[in-house]
Amino acid sequence: MTLSKTERKIIEDSIREIKDFPKPGIVFKDITTLLSDKYAFGVLMNHLYQRYKEYNLDFIVGIDARGFIFASALAQMLGIGFVPIRKHGKLPYTTIGEKYSLEYGVDEVEIHIDAFRGQKDARVLLLDDLIATGGTANAAATLIKQAGAECVEACFVVTLTFLDGYKEVEKKTPVYSIIEVK
Numbered sequence: 001m002t003l004s005k006t007e008r009k010i011i012e013d014s015i016r017e018i019k020d021f022p023k024p025g026i027v028f029k030d031i032t033t034l035l036s037d038k039y040a041f042g043v044l045m046n047h048l049y050q051r052y053k054e055y056n057l058d059f060i061v062g063i064d065a066r067g068f069i070f071a072s073a074l075a076q077m078l079g080i081g082f083v084p085i086r087k088h089g090k091l092p093y094t095t096i097g098e099k100y101s102l103e104y105g106v107d108e109v110e111i112h113i114d115a116f117r118g119q120k121d122a123r124v125l126l127l128d129d130l131i132a133t134g135g136t137a138n139a140a141a142t143l144i145k146q147a148g149a150e151c152v153e154a155c156f157v158v159t160l161t162f163l164d165g166y167k168e169v170e171k172k173t174p175v176y177s178i179i180e181v182k
């Protein structure tokens with residue numbers, strides 16, 4: 001299920017760019033303007049539905065916080081479960097954690113140990129709004145495996161291809177990007 005040039009442009013044009021946020025030199029891709037545009041959000045979610053309905057998925061995993069929006073919506077459309085990967089200290093039950101590098105220092109994401117409800121080799125899609133350095137997505141893919149599931153693909157609405165983050169994730173799992181920023 002391919003996305004037409006027109007559909008891709010509708011999605012691309014709906015994402016606002018904020019220069020120098022959160023710090024000088026960063027061009028922040030603001031997806032709030034995509035979400036509030038019912039047409040663009042619909043084009044995106046319909047494309048994701050058409051693509052992933054054939055994947056025989058069991059769960060969609062979303063990453064805290066922007067990833068939750070797309071992942072939970074898609075899980076409902078596909079009629080399957082949603083699983084959150086959260087920043088350290090936010091999940092209430094027993095967790096597995098994975099540290100990753102940021103520009104300065106380290107951070108950690110976590111998943112509930114029973115996130116996939118005991119289902120052996122559950123087929124999982126990892127979905128996030130954006131991949132930059134790949135630290136977050138890499139850690140998330142590791143956690144999915146450690147929690148006993150198979151990450152069949154990692155999908156990003158926006159991939160910053162001028163950074164190599166996505167290449168690291170591709171070593172573990174296929175990567176699918178809607179918008180590539182060169």
Ligand SMILES: O=P(O)(O)OC[C@H]1O[C@H](OP(=O)(O)OP(=O)(O)O)[C@H](O)[C@@H]1O
Pocket residue numbers: 063064065066067128129130131132133134135136137165
């Ligand atoms: O590829 P990376 O360099 O790891 O960066 C990508 C991550 O950064 C953003 O989340 P952020 O941590 O800013 O959290 P938020 O969704 O709560 O804003 C984005 O939503 C990704 O999850």
Ligand SMILES: Nc1ncnc2[nH]cnc12
Pocket residue numbers: 026027028029030130132
């Ligand atoms: N340029 C960017 N825009 C939005 N979210 C980001 N997360 C990391 N880099 C980002």
